[in-house]
Amino acid sequence: MGALTELDDRAIDALHEQAAISYGTFKKREVRLNMARGKPALGQLDLVERLLDLPGRGNHVAHDGTDCRNYGGMEGLAEARALYARLIGARPENTMVGGNSSLALMHDNIVYSMLKGNPSSPLPWNRAGRIRFLCPTPGYDYHFNMTEEYGIQMISVPLGEDGPDMDRVEALVAEDAAIKGMWCVPKYSNPTGAVYSDAVIERLARMPAAAPDFRIFWDNAYIMHHLTEERIETANLLTACERAGNPDRALMFMSTSKITFPGAGLAVFASSETNMRWFLASASRRSIGPDKINQLRHMCALPDESALYALMDQYRAIIAPKFDAVYGTFDRLLGDPRVATWTRPKGGYFISLYADGCARRTVELAGEAGIALTPTGAAFPYRNDPDDRHIRVAPTTLSADEVGLAAEGIALAVRLAASEREKARRSLRV
Ligand code: PMP
Numbered sequence: 001m002g003a004l005t006e007l008d009d010r011a012i013d014a015l016h017e018q019a020a021i022s023y024g025t026f027k028k029r030e031v032r033l034n035m036a037r038g039k040p041a042l043g044q045l046d047l048v049e050r051l052l053d054l055p056g057r058g059n060h061v062a063h064d065g066t067d068c069r070n071y072g073g074m075e076g077l078a079e080a081r082a083l084y085a086r087l088i089g090a091r092p093e094n095t096m097v098g099g100n101s102s103l104a105l106m107h108d109n110i111v112y113s114m115l116k117g118n119p120s121s122p123l124p125w126n127r128a129g130r131i132r133f134l135c136p137t138p139g140y141d142y143h144f145n146m147t148e149e150y151g152i153q154m155i156s157v158p159l160g161e162d163g164p165d166m167d168r169v170e171a172l173v174a175e176d177a178a179i180k181g182m183w184c185v186p187k188y189s190n191p192t193g194a195v196y197s198d199a200v201i202e203r204l205a206r207m208p209a210a211a212p213d214f215r216i217f218w219d220n221a222y223i224m225h226h227l228t229e230e231r232i233e234t235a236n237l238l239t240a241c242e243r244a245g246n247p248d249r250a251l252m253f254m255s256t257s258k259i260t261f262p263g264a265g266l267a268v269f270a271s272s273e274t275n276m277r278w279f280l281a282s283a284s285r286r287s288i289g290p291d292k293i294n295q296l297r298h299m300c301a302l303p304d305e306s307a308l309y310a311l312m313d314q315y316r317a318i319i320a321p322k323f324d325a326v327y328g329t330f331d332r333l334l335g336d337p338r339v340a341t342w343t344r345p346k347g348g349y350f351i352s353l354y355a356d357g358c359a360r361r362t363v364e365l366a367g368e369a370g371i372a373l374t375p376t377g378a379a380f381p382y383r384n385d386p387d388d389r390h391i392r393v394a395p396t397t398l399s400a401d402e403v404g405l406a407a408e409g410i411a412l413a414v415r416l417a418a419s420e421r422e423k424a425r426r427s428l429r430v
Helices: 009-028 044-047 049-053 078-088 103-118 141-149 166-175 198-206 237-243 273-283 292-301 305-334 359-368 400-429
Strands: 095-097 132-135 151-161 180-185 217-219 250-255 267-270 349-353 390-393
Touching: 009 359, 009 400, 044 049, 044 305, 044 400, 049 292, 078 250, 078 267, 078 292, 078 305, 095 273, 103 141, 103 217, 103 250, 103 273, 132 141, 132 166, 141 151, 141 180, 151 166, 151 217, 166 180, 166 198, 217 237, 237 250, 267 273, 273 390, 305 349, 305 400, 359 400, 390 400
Parallel strands: 132 151, 132 180, 180 217, 217 250
Antiparallel strands: 095 267, 250 267, 349 390
């Protein structure tokens, strides 16, 4: 399987001509498909439709006697805290279940830190001069947009298959006291599917930090979202940080947005006792308590790990064939000659497609052929993909047939964009 650059000029011309014809034919099919975001498919939502009938009239009391109809219980229902603490690997007393969005909990951690400082801060972050966050890239656009919103400077560090480039991370965090935080999606990352290795997690926990109030935002959004039979487990950052003498470094998040209903699930935050006390004190200035009825609803429908795993297995049966449809099409159309490369994640919601130097043009061509993709650059701070190469593919929402069709349109767009680019490169050379 040769790369495009290894083909002779005639072969490139032929490829380009044929790519233009295939793309033109595809365009005439007037496909309209949206692959821009990784939402669950309707068939997944139907599997949890029963939640809409729960907890049911007359059923409003939690295990410990809490009447869920009334105010209070900022940290969440005890049974929900216990279950999600086990999943995330934290102590129940240091775990809160609150609200419907883990992003909102990350946001509040940032805003409280900006306005008041976290428990280790010499000064509130907004009075500490310019502050910075490390951003493993490709990464999650909502993270980057959030830090950008508050004027936090973002520093990209390359994300490999087993986590960020730790030599760079360690050097930066040790030297620069302005680095107050770091975004991490440790398992089946959005968008590459990377899984942080135990060695990387240990280094994150141990590394010396110039800023005493440095925090790792550990967003375990895909903690149970396996795509193969292997249920990958990652090392526990919270206990690694405790062992390393940095007990307040880890802020861990997850939610059931892609387990039950996005926008109507449960969000979870766990950290050290000190951080939880600090967070809950501020949170209790913001609200009198969470939606305990939704927590009860979730506990009725999915009371334990085995219920959650059984549901996630059903989702896998729906989702995995869609990923396979993408691989099959990409292998066929992009494998020989090798026009692009892509990840084959073992979990999560996304595939990263790499089309060196022509991602922007590919997304444009795909859009003109009726396939909406995440805008290029979204996976990078300031929307700047320095090599113009990353494209996020989100197979979950469409049906398997539609995914195959969308993948074909994307692949044809890559072939056209890459051959165009290669021709242009050669014409500049002479
Ligand atoms: N983090 C990551 C990495 C995600 O991919 C998503 C969903 N796209 C979220 C957070 C959103 O989480 P929530 O719905 O809990 O706010």
